[in-house]
Amino acid sequence: MHYSLLQQSAEDFAMAAPPSPNFHLLSDVASQLTAVPSCYVRRPSDRLDLAAVTAPGAAIPVIDLAGADGPDRHKVVAAVGMACQTAGFFLVKNHGISEEVMANMLNVSREFFRLPPSDRRVTYSDDPATNPRLSTSFYPAAEDVRCWRDYLRLPCHPLDDVLPQWPPNPPSFRPAAAEYAAGVRRLAHLLLGAISESLGLEKTFMERALGPLDQAMAVNYYPRCPQPELTCGLPEHKDFTVITVLLPDGVPGLQVLLRDGRWVAVEPAAGELVVNVGDQVEAFSNGRYQSVLHRAVVNNETERISLPMFFLPPMEAVVKSPEKLIDDEHPRLFRSYRLAEFYEKFWNGGLRTQTCLDLFKY
Numbered sequence: 001m002h003y004s005l006l007q008q009s010a011e012d013f014a015m016a017a018p019p020s021p022n023f024h025l026l027s028d029v030a031s032q033l034t035a036v037p038s039c040y041v042r043r044p045s046d047r048l049d050l051a052a053v054t055a056p057g058a059a060i061p062v063i064d065l066a067g068a069d070g071p072d073r074h075k076v077v078a079a080v081g082m083a084c085q086t087a088g089f090f091l092v093k094n095h096g097i098s099e100e101v102m103a104n105m106l107n108v109s110r111e112f113f114r115l116p117p118s119d120r121r122v123t124y125s126d127d128p129a130t131n132p133r134l135s136t137s138f139y140p141a142a143e144d145v146r147c148w149r150d151y152l153r154l155p156c157h158p159l160d161d162v163l164p165q166w167p168p169n170p171p172s173f174r175p176a177a178a179e180y181a182a183g184v185r186r187l188a189h190l191l192l193g194a195i196s197e198s199l200g201l202e203k204t205f206m207e208r209a210l211g212p213l214d215q216a217m218a219v220n221y222y223p224r225c226p227q228p229e230l231t232c233g234l235p236e237h238k239d240f241t242v243i244t245v246l247l248p249d250g251v252p253g254l255q256v257l258l259r260d261g262r263w264v265a266v267e268p269a270a271g272e273l274v275v276n277v278g279d280q281v282e283a284f285s286n287g288r289y290q291s292v293l294h295r296a297v298v299n300n301e302t303e304r305i306s307l308p309m310f311f312l313p314p315m316e317a318v319v320k321s322p323e324k325l326i327d328d329e330h331p332r333l334f335r336s337y338r339l340a341e342f343y344e345k346f347w348n349g350g351l352r353t354q355t356c357l358d359l360f361k362y
């Protein structure tokens with residue numbers, strides 16, 4: 001199948017009807033491509049100016065969470081509040097997830113994308129409502145140009161209910177992913193407590209107001225790309241989450257837009273996780289903390305894997321900034337909405353809706 005696919009022209013590649021559930025996957029053909037098919041080529045005006053990207057540095061703060069439950073908690077809370085207010089992205093260390101658990105998660109993700117298509121046994125779907133799903137690009141139905149990415153999307157909560165739906169192969173996938181997902185959930189509670197306190201609210205206020213957190217992971221797989229300057233792993237976008245916690249594999253690729261308009265590369269040290277504020281914290285905090293544009297670039301040397309864990313309010317939650325955060329200097333910025341409404345608008349806009357939250361502004 002792959003040979004006939006490669007003999008097709010680039011246009012055929014874009015337009016052909018799927019003869020099998022795995023037809024669409026870039027990872028099945030990328031290693032045999034010597035040029036980027038036209039369906040992945042961005043318009044010249046949309047191509048990324050990679051030479052203008054600032055090298056990683058102090059712009060993305062590193063927060064040591066070791067003291068989060070001790071007498072120095074106020075320092076951790078202040079650092080988290082400052083990071084949310086400035087970059088909107090930060091790195092965390094001493095976060096409670098062991099290097100072994102993170103390495104196992106990365107290994108099983110790599111192994112998953114190396115399985116022959118017939119062994120992946122997960123439903124291929126372009127429908128964001130299908131979970132788990134193995135898919136490609138971002139949302140092919142709403143895109144003119146595809147992203148150089150495949151991904152596996154896994155619901156992660158409640159673990160006992162969702163685990164039987166996860167891929168059975170490789171056999172170590174489920175135990176490794178379950179241990180990692182449970183660890184990141186503990187970290188998310190810690191971070192939301194710190195964010196809530198940094199806004200002058202009780203530690204549990206934000207989580208109680210938003211409802212029991214939903215949790216889903218993406219296993220992003222960006223194959224090596226023969227012409228990375230023509231395409232993009234994921235174009236700039238904001239996350240519709242409360243927060244996102246991303247496990248990197250050490251290959252550079254994540255870039256974040258700073259408040260001063262510069263793009264900066266994010267390159268965490270070994271063991272660090274990347275955290276970012278999503279649209280729901282922006283709405284809840286009445287704009288004090290803002291969701292930030294970020295993107296993933298690809299390269300012509302090696303594949304890259306990234307594992308964002310998305311934390312969301314439940315679909316029926318009403319997202320609304322509390323009265324305590326509204327005053328004459330901070331008038332209410334967003335109308336309240338149900339998460340389900342936000343979710344639908346986000347996916348229908350594809351990544352072209354970089355700022356879905358604008359649709360809810362007064």
Ligand SMILES: O=C(O)CCC(=O)C(=O)O
Pocket residue numbers: 218220234239246253254255294295296306308
């Ligand atoms: O791959 C990355 O570093 C970024 C991933 C991302 O932004 C996403 O999956 O939404």
